[in-house]
Amino acid sequence: MSTQETLFDASELTVSMGPQHPSTHGVLQVKLKLDGERVIDAQCVIGYLHRGVEKLGENQTYGQFLPTLDRTDYIAAVSNCLGFCEAVEKLLGVTAPPRAQYIRVILTELNRISSHLLWLGTHALDIGAMTVFLYAFREREEILKIFENYSGARLTTHMFRIGGTQYELYDGFQDQVRAFVKDFPKKVAEYETLLTENRIWINRTRGVGVISAKDAVDMGLTGPPLRASGVQWDLRKAKPYAAYADFEFDIPVGEHGDTYDRYMVRMEEMRQSARIVAQAVEKIPDGPLMAKMSKIIKPPVGDIYHSIEAPKGELGYYIVSDGSTQAYRARVRPPSFVNLQSLRKMVIGHMVADVVAVIGTLDIVLGEIDR
Amino acid sequence: MAEEKDNPNAQKPTPPPKPAGAVPPPPPKPAAPAAPPKPKGPVPEPWSHPLVDAINEKFGAELVKAYTFIGQNQIEVKKARIGDIMRFLRDNSIIPFDYLVDETAVHWPKDEEFEIVYILYSFKKNERLRVKTRTKEWEAVESVVSVWGTADWLEREVYDMFGVQYANHPNLKRILLPEDWVGFPLRKDYNIRLQDVDWVRKHLGIDSGQKYYVGEARHEAGDYITPTD
Numbered sequence: 001m002s003t004q005e006t007l008f009d010a011s012e013l014t015v016s017m018g019p020q021h022p023s024t025h026g027v028l029q030v031k032l033k034l035d036g037e038r039v040i041d042a043q044c045v046i047g048y049l050h051r052g053v054e055k056l057g058e059n060q061t062y063g064q065f066l067p068t069l070d071r072t073d074y075i076a077a078v079s080n081c082l083g084f085c086e087a088v089e090k091l092l093g094v095t096a097p098p099r100a101q102y103i104r105v106i107l108t109e110l111n112r113i114s115s116h117l118l119w120l121g122t123h124a125l126d127i128g129a130m131t132v133f134l135y136a137f138r139e140r141e142e143i144l145k146i147f148e149n150y151s152g153a154r155l156t157t158h159m160f161r162i163g164g165t166q167y168e169l170y171d172g173f174q175d176q177v178r179a180f181v182k183d184f185p186k187k188v189a190e191y192e193t194l195l196t197e198n199r200i201w202i203n204r205t206r207g208v209g210v211i212s213a214k215d216a217v218d219m220g221l222t223g224p225p226l227r228a229s230g231v232q233w234d235l236r237k238a239k240p241y242a243a244y245a246d247f248e249f250d251i252p253v254g255e256h257g258d259t260y261d262r263y264m265v266r267m268e269e270m271r272q273s274a275r276i277v278a279q280a281v282e283k284i285p286d287g288p289l290m291a292k293m294s295k296i297i298k299p300p301v302g303d304i305y306h307s308i309e310a311p312k313g314e315l316g317y318y319i320v321s322d323g324s325t326q327a328y329r330a331r332v333r334p335p336s337f338v339n340l341q342s343l344r345k346m347v348i349g350h351m352v353a354d355v356v357a358v359i360g361t362l363d364i365v366l367g368e369i370d371r
Numbered sequence: 372m373a374e375e376k377d378n379p380n381a382q383k384p385t386p387p388p389k390p391a392g393a394v395p396p397p398p399p400k401p402a403a404p405a406a407p408p409k410p411k412g413p414v415p416e417p418w419s420h421p422l423v424d425a426i427n428e429k430f431g432a433e434l435v436k437a438y439t440f441i442g443q444n445q446i447e448v449k450k451a452r453i454g455d456i457m458r459f460l461r462d463n464s465i466i467p468f469d470y471l472v473d474e475t476a477v478h479w480p481k482d483e484e485f486e487i488v489y490i491l492y493s494f495k496k497n498e499r500l501r502v503k504t505r506t507k508e509w510e511a512v513e514s515v516v517s518v519w520g521t522a523d524w525l526e527r528e529v530y531d532m533f534g535v536q537y538a539n540h541p542n543l544k545r546i547l548l549p550e551d552w553v554g555f556p557l558r559k560d561y562n563i564r565l566q567d568v569d570w571v572r573k574h575l576g577i578d579s580g581q582k583y584y585v586g587e588a589r590h591e592a593g594d595y596i597t598p599t600d
Contacts, residue, residue, distance in 0.1 A: 299412075337524065341524045
């Protein structure tokens with residue numbers, strides 16, 4: 001006996017989410033296999049934004065590559081720049097002067113705040129909380145104004161140079177930063193009144209996208225998702241770079257490894273970043289901005305791996321130098337790319353609507369995933 | 372005048388200390404001929420550690436060398452037993468490397484070889500280690516997906532960009548480029564302006580106007596065919 005199968009007979013349904021979908025934060029396609037509204041499998045399709053950044057790195061000089069790197073994780077361009085500058089400096093055997101180190105820390109931490117604010121706004125918007133988005137962008141604007149005053153750009157800032165920083169601080173920089181970090185903890189408290197005890201928010205995030213510490217380590221999760229699973233690990237403490245060893249700050253951790261914990265970890269991280277900036281801005285040392293080095297950057301033959309704690313996780317650069325002005329191999333270890341891999345593990349068994357929450361909580365930037 | 376006299380006097384006593392001070396110089400002098408070619412940069416130094424001894428004991432000839440470069444520890448191993456070595460590195464009690472930070476490759480066309488680089492990290496000991504192994508174009512490397520889940524996408528990217536083959540990978544297909552793209556962009560013989568013009572014409576309906584191309588002509592020459600075809 002043969003029956004004609006129709007779409008409605010099959011219990012499995014394949015739904016393609018994206019690449020044009022408002023909650024995938026760019027051009028990410030997720031192929032979902034559904035049983036009713038329950039996810040039984042998820043495949044990510046990426047590469048829509050591939051521009052061959054690593055190939056460009058082999059065909060540009062070290063200095064020219066910096067602006068290109070701004071365009072990988074364009075939400076946290078300052079971190080990208082810092083990581084690559086430090087990697088090349090390490091290979092050259094050069095250390096940026098203390099004044100440059102402090103400026104780097106201040107701007108990078110401000111960038112962490114702005115990146116987390118963008119995450120908070122869009123993540124809450126995805127789940128349906130419209131107001132937070134407007135609040136978060138209000139403060140993000142203040143940070144971008146500081147960036148614009150300092151470097152002339154708001155997003156792709158090209159903030160630092162190999163060996164230090166190029167620009168001296170502008171008049172009123174310290175006052176502007178001081179005013180921002182003084183006010184900011186109150187603003188975080190304001191966001192929290194909107195979300196932390198909000199019943200809808202808790203229902204949508206508690207127990208969603210749970211990942212255990214063991215799985216998180218196995219999948220190479222870093223940044224807030226790892227800490228929310230209870231692993232207290234932050235590269236700023238584990239392997240201090242720039243001037244981070246000089247400042248006091250805490251590493252927030254979660255317990256359950258769910259979306260709610262990741263939210264709490266990021267909220268606390270913003271406060272801690274403001275704390276670091278407040279300390280740094282008070283004691284910026286005097287001195288030169290650039291280390292003494294030749295104008296043509298020719299690192300010695302060899303290879304180096306250097307990584308920093310970007311807002312999204314461990315951002316690493318593996319550089320192989322053949323002694324010329326261009327890198328022989330410039331590898332970017334993108335945190336978003338590795339973190340996104342855990343999406344499948346996190347969404348299986350949940351509802352379609354939860355996929356949106358999990359994509360948001362991973363805080364991915366497609367520019368960095370695809371490079 | 373007196374100063375002039377003092378100076379020669381002062382110079383005379385100095386020679387005696389010089390021979391005394393010259394006793395240490397002899398060791399650097401033999402090293403000096405080797406040093407002039409590389410005064411520019413740091414030199415790899417041998418790395419001795421209980422872990423290296425343990426690897427040596429367990430895998431013997433598989434370990435090619437262990438060294439430190441700018442404070443970063445690295446080992447080079449042969450690829451034949453890479454899976455076992457990686458499992459050992461993860462499970463050993465000296466430095467358990469529980470986190471695979473990155474896996475990538477470097478193309479060395481002169482040797483016709485690809486260097487696979489694994490960057491490992493140990494949460495317990497706060498130590499990093501780079502493991503390198505070399506492979507030829509059509510020789511598969513054992514996948515480490517069964518050791519660290521992270522390797523899945525990372526190995527797919529290495530395959531995508533370099534065409535390196537992995538054995539026992541659950542899903543070895545292109546990740547960033549389209550499935551039917553021809554060529555492996557991060558190889559050194561892939562010019563930066565190179566493009567699969569046939570693909571662009573077929574899927575986007577435009578002529579990209581690129582002078583260099585990978586396409587039919589290359590297919591006929593036998594180059595750049597996706598190994599899975």
